[in-house]
Amino acid sequence: MTVATDIAATGFESTDKVRASLARRHAAEKRFRLIGLVAILLGLGFVAILFASILAKGLPAFWQSNIRLTINLDPAIIKISPPPQQQEGQSNAAHQAELLAWRGELASLNWGRLIENALIAELPSDAAQRRRDVSRLVTSGERFKLRDLVAANPNLIGSTVDVDLLADANVDVWVKGNIDRTLPDAQLPLNPVQRNYVAVLQEKGLLVQRFASGLFVNVDSRSSLASAGLAGAFIGSLYMMLIVIVLAVPVGVAAAVYLEEFATKNRLTDLIEININNLAAVPSIVFGLLGAAVFINWLRLPLSAPLVGGLVLTLMTLPTIIIATRATLRAIPPSIRQAAIGLGASRVQTITHHLLPLAIPGILTGAIIGVAQALGETAPLLLIGMSAFVASVPVTPLDQSTALPVQIYLWQGNELRNFFEARTSAAIIVLLALMVMLNGLAIFLRRRFEKRW
């Protein structure tokens, strides 16, 4: 009897204790949950800030200041004979040589003078004495636009043409307000006279913002910064992606098929598995060192060639593709294999006729994700020489080239920070857009073709 009351008493006591602590415990529960939510919101916030800052910086760079000018192709400056015509009986080679000489002559003409004259016509009267200041309003590469215009149609000489010419990078920075306008004169890239000219051009409506198509069709440039573009980097990256697809996908799929369908549990298989898992976690820069030592130093392949970059990226992407393909193959139910083998197919026939066709969506998804990963990789490319300035579009995979992420790296280090911060952000937007498209494609393929067994 006493024992029972004792138990009851202690029981009540501890129930009270529990009750008294409940409020505290529930508060702790709420706190914990809140911390979790805050952590996620922090993560999502980082994503938002990252994208917002890059978009805010980069989007304006897709429009660039152009100066609309009426250019008089003055025969007094463009002193050149009409282009040579092929004479009767003249060999093709001789004609080519003549044509080349004519082009050379054309290129050596003072095209800048035409632009200056056109500008002076629009600017206040003192501009004629300030040709130096005037000539720096239009970026230097635009001379070649006029040259190409005339080379394509020599009849234009003597007439006037209306063209939009890219303004100098400093003008673009000034117009967009990407520079602190209250800085002392010595620190501003445009002198007061030039700033005045820019204001005059703006007032006349001649300074217009145009879509910066040069960003996509031009190659990188050091002399004419405003026309620096991504064309070379695009093609370089494209070559590397093609090499990765051609090499990494077949090899990766073959490796995955072996490991999933043939390999018995033995030393070799274990060794391969350990190696694949490890390679997936090896820092990318180590692959760059491998490329420098093996492909550049030993095999003597050229520096900064997309071929070498593609090979290095292939080795880097292999584990991704192998792991994705293995997961897909593993998901195919054994009944398919048993049915094929039961009907007399060999193992290879089972794989080529049944398993691989079923696994294609999964393989494609893995391959695309691997390629997207390779597209954004920078560090290993720097080690195989891709930090060099290249102002041409690579024709073959053995030519010098850059890649999109490398171009971003090079641009962010450019001295004209005010201009290139925006231009770099624009390049980043282009790179991210490509990656989003690739990943979107992967998601689409997975949703559309994925089989649930």
Next chain:
Amino acid sequence: MSSFWLIVVVLAVMGFAYQFGATKSRKVARSGARLHSLPTHYGVLLALWCGVPALAVLLLFAVFEGNVIRAIVASGLPDEIRALPADQLSAILNRIHSIATGFGVAGEPETFEVQAAERMATLASIGLLARIAAMAVAAVLGLAFVLRRFGPQLRARNEVERGVQALLIFCSAVAIFTTVGIVLSMLSEAIRFFSFVHPFDFFFGTVWNPRFATVGAGGGGGYGLLPLLWGTVLISFIAMLVAVPVGLMTAIYMAEYASPHFRSFAKPVLEVLAGIPTIVYGFFALTVVGPFFASIGAMIGVEVRATSALTAGVVMGIMIIPFVSSLSDDIITQVPRSMRDGSLGLGATHSETIKRVVLPAALPGIVGAFLLAVSRAVGETMIVVLAAGNAPVLQINPLQAISTVTVTIVNQLTGDIDFTSPQSLVAFALGLTLFTITLGLNIVALYIVRKYREQYE
């Protein structure tokens, strides 16, 4: 490009061989004999025996021809040139190569260079002819080997499948080759580096200043690893300080609290962070985070550099968040339902269950995930190149610029790569160090994670 066209030719010949084999076996079949395999198998067998030996020969030539020619040309150079140190000799050979390919060199080439270039060009054309001849011989021998046995009794399918399996094994062994290649190439170059600088000076040196060390070969403590290693450790530590709490709490919320709807939205968005190229993070750190920290520092009166260990570490932490959270998420969801139910049934609140039951049970796996994240942070390059400020000094203040192993590898190997000077070779010694560290971390982490999985499977 000649190799490219040779490959095209080989592929075309393989196509013909396939056709030939298939047609021939059909003819045999029509004559009444019962074939062992399908005609396509005979075709494939013929194509394989024709193409694979030829391609193997091509590969051998591609790997060895260049170096053999260089060695022959070098042996024919005047004695005083051959007595030059390895790096100068290699530069001269490169010049000769440029002359031989018709690319030309700056300035007037010397007589011996022109002669050597002519010899090199001759050797190259001999090499090309030899390559084509060897490939043709290999292809014909392969064809003959099959054709001699050709007939209805030839077990074509079995042979083809054995070939396919060998090919598959070769493809999976690429992973081994890559690892071996990494280890061998870095070891050999690192050993060459250690012939300039004593390993003790490298591993325990506290001064990193490679420029002056060239004066006397190997000179003193210019190649000390410790400042770089310290930078790596400091930045990784800061990164983990950011990534571990945020990543772990994210994983807990996702696994335990989030509704499926919220989860299906938040998880992919967070994983976007994992897919962004690191160069983008670097640029973000350089242009947004760094100036932000610097202005906060200015506001409270502390000197904070825009490019500092703090900037690089925080941004790297952001980069690693999804890595930590998705790995931990997987591990937390693997904890058996019964353990949670037991705890909840005894009256524990949800958070108490997580803290006292789920997390302790998942701890080994989570530690493994953290180690993998650390190895990520240690090997990360572009963020640090852009945002850490590149100052290889031993100092504790995270608000100042610092340098890491990876940054130094990039600095030493960009521009002209010269494989004979310690300035370039040191990159391989650094790479070897980096590889060893990350390998160790990965092996331990993978071991822990695997053991953990087995525990609950």
